[in-house]
Amino acid sequence: MKGRVLIIAGSDSGGGAGIQADIKTVTALNGYAATAIVALTAQDTRGIHAVHEVPVAFIRQQISLTLKDIGADALKTGMLSNAEVISAVREELDTHAPEVPLVVDPVMVAKGDTKLLGTGAEGALIEILLPRATLITPNATEAEVLVRMRIRTRSEQDQAAERLLRLGARAVLLKGGHIEGEEVRDLLLTHEGRQEFCGPRIHTTSTHGTGCTLASAIATGLAQRLPLYEAVARAHAYVREALRSAPGFGRGHGPLNHAHTVATMS
Numbered sequence: 079m080k081g082r083v084l085i086i087a088g089s090d091s092g093g094g095a096g097i098q099a100d101i102k103t104v105t106a107l108n109g110y111a112a113t114a115i116v117a118l119t120a121q122d123t124r125g126i127h128a129v130h131e132v133p134v135a136f137i138r139q140q141i142s143l144t145l146k147d148i149g150a151d152a153l154k155t156g157m158l159s160n161a162e163v164i165s166a167v168r169e170e171l172d173t174h175a176p177e178v179p180l181v182v183d184p185v186m187v188a189k190g191d192t193k194l195l196g197t198g199a200e201g202a203l204i205e206i207l208l209p210r211a212t213l214i215t216p217n218a219t220e221a222e223v224l225v226r227m228r229i230r231t232r233s234e235q236d237q238a239a240e241r242l243l244r245l246g247a248r249a250v251l252l253k254g255g256h257i258e259g260e261e262v263r264d265l266l267l268t269h270e271g272r273q274e275f276c277g278p279r280i281h282t283t284s285t286h287g288t289g290c291t292l293a294s295a296i297a298t299g300l301a302q303r304l305p306l307y308e309a310v311a312r313a314h315a316y317v318r319e320a321l322r323s324a325p326g327f328g329r330g331h332g333p334l335n336h337a338h339t340v341a342t343m344s
Contacts, residue, residue, distance in 0.1 A: 082301060083100075083112070083297050085113050085153075085294060086158070087116060090121055092123060094123065094327075094328075099290045104295075106337055109301055112148055114137055115132055116163055123286055123330035124329060124331075125330065131159055131163075134166050137166060138166050150175055152179045152297040153297065154180070154182075155207065156290055179300045183290060184203055208245050209247070214249075217289060221238045221242060224245070225241040225245075230258070235257060235263070248268065250265075250266070252265045262279050263275070280318065283332060284332035284334060286332055291317055292314070295316050320338055
């Protein structure tokens with residue numbers, strides 16, 4: 079079931095999120111992961127301690143060389159630190175992969191409240207990248223920034239998803255983990271309809287990288303030609319099991335168990 083996924087995101091030195099989580103996820107689901115790194119971070123399970131941004135010209139080179147040689151069946155973006163990076167990514171994708179499905183994980187704030195998206199970059203994300211997206215996967219906190227409304231209830235989650243869809247993405251998966259309640263609901267909304275992915279809340283501190291992992295799992299499904307609903311359903315199940323079987327590393331928000339389903343879900 080190979081499928082080539084190009085991931086454009088930041089590196090996590092602790093291995094729980096970012097490029098490291100993306101590669102593990104794609105590999106666990108029997109895809110092929112290629113990367114373009116936009117920033118290096120020094121971080122542990124307690125937070126990000128330093129960020130070193132990669133020059134935009136080098137980001138462009140990573141993307142163009144990978145797409146011209148290896149190619150991609152799906153694309154995934156994570157941490158994109160500023161408007162210049164967002165614009166460069168969009169231009170390279172338009173040039174080298176205009177028809178390839180794109181999953182946009184609008185990473186804005188890391189666990190520990192470190193801001194990862196520069197001032198003014200929200201506008202670039204909305205205007206430049208979202209209209210290119212096959213799917214956008216915000217959590218409630220990120221969606222609040224994008225649509226400028228409070229999201230604390232399922233009704234507000236529904237309203238926000240509709241507003242996000244009107245921003246131009248072909249589909250929205252608005253995650254419910256930040257909304258209070260013992261049942262977590264992720265809402266998938268497209269112009270054709272909606273589906274809900276519900277499950278009991280898993281009480282654990284090992285939640286670092288859940289957003290990166292989910293988006294990369296979906297991108298892998300799309301790369302393997304799964305319909306969107308099936309790609310999201312498989313990714314949802316994968317993340318829940320990765321949470322349940324997390325190794326418990328670190329003294330803060332620990333990593334998931336990305337390798338747990340290699341035998342059963344490949």
